[in-house]
Amino acid sequence: MKKKLYIFIVIILSFLIFAMYKIFVENKTIVEKDTILAMDTQISWVIYEKPSLYPLDLNAKIKTRINELVKLLSVTDENSEIYKVNHHQERDIKLSEDTKNVVLFALQMAEKTNGALEPTIYPVLREWGFTTGKYQIPDETKIRDLLNYVDYRKVSLKENQIYLPEGMQIDLGAVAKGYIGDEIIKILKANNISSALINLGGNVQLLGTKQNGDLWNIGLKSPNSQDYIGILRLADCAIVTSGNYERYFIGEDNKRYWHILDGKTGKPADKHINSVTIVTKQGKLGDALSTALFVMGVDEAINYWKQNKDENNAFEMILITDDKKIYITENLVDSFTLQDKYKDYHMVVVTL
Incomplete structure (x- = not known):
């Protein structure tokens, strides 16, 4: 009798231990990390989820999607769709749906920013050596000649058919990373993930809050x-920064030359801004605006912010200038903390 009671107690205890373990494991949040090199950028992500809900093939899905987009959008990969557009003898080419969407968005943003975002700047960018690593300061005549092939208004896009005049080339680098980030977010949401951080170099995209709220x-x-x-203390948004300290070279004249070019001059945009940070819901919008507003300069950037407050185009921004000023839009003030060692910077709150 005692032996049967003992066995019964052992079985009950084992069941309770198993049940408690199962409850603990199912409610414990795991941290899933992965990384991939794409478009000269280390793309990484951190995902928080309960083990029982985490799809085993999620990382593979993300990597597959990134590789798909790189094969379409890279300007230097000879097998990419954009490379073929830029080097094909026939200037009238049919695009895939993804490439069409990115080209269309880039052209729309070029129009909205009056060319501050210029997707046809690639011939000039290449001449400076920013795509090849063979840096040089082009002479004025060469820049003027190449600027004849820079004008987004000459690009024709009808449905999936793109036409480029001879000599023109497009570069989607100012929006591609943001588009990729948006696509990763779509995959995470489709797999019921509610907490994640994606790092795409100068782009950070957040899904929800941290796992603890x-x-x-x-x-x-x-x-x-x-x-x-x-x-910055934020959640569920994209944070994109462009700056003159990211990709640059020092010329023989000991001056710094950076990769963000003004499409009107063919030279590095120099409106006394060191960096532009955009906070918005869409990574591609943040990507486009961080470049465009850098080219615009402080006054024009502030006016653009004031004029674009509708839901689809709304964004917040931080502009850091070379005279140690930080222009920050009013809705970001409570989310931003300046580090003590930079208290000599002057904060300017931008209001409507």
Whole structure:
């Protein structure tokens, strides 16, 4: 009798231990990390989810989608669709749906920003060596000649058919990473993920909050050093920064030349801005505006912000200038903390 009672108690205890373990494991949040090199950028993601809900093939799905888009959008990959558009003898080419969507968005943003975002700048960008690594300062005559092939208004896109005049080439680098980030977010949402952080170089995209409900802490890089000038506390948005400290070279004249070119001059945009950070819902919009507003300069960027407050185009921004001023739109003030060592920077709140 005692033996049967003992066995019964052991079975009950085993069941309770198993049940408690199962409850613990199913409610425990796991951290899933992965990374891939694409478009000269280390793309990484951190996903938080319960083990029982985490799809086993999720990382593979993300990598597959990234590789699909790179094969379409890369300007240097000889097998990409954009490369073929730029080098095909026939200037009238049918695009895939993804490439069409990105080209259309880039052209729309070029129109909205009056060419501050210029997707046909590629011939000039290449001449400076920013796509090849063979940096040089082009002479004025060469720049003037190449600017004859820079004008987004000459690109014709009808449904999936694109036409480029001879000599013109397009570069989607100012929107491609943002589009890729948006596509990763779509995959995560489709797989019921509610908390994730995606890092695409100068682009960060957040899905939801941290797993415990807290806001994410995102460092804003200092234009003049390797540390952070401040911290943004945000959730469920895209944070995109473009700056003159990212890709640049020092010329023989000891001046710094950066990769963000003004489509009207063919030279690095120099409106005394060191960096532009955009906070918005769409990565591709943040990508486009971080470049465009850098080209515009402070006054024009502020006017653009004031004129684009509808739901589809709304964004917030931080502009850091070379005279140690930080222009920050009013809705970001409570989300931003300036690091103590940068207290000599003057904060200017931008209001409507």
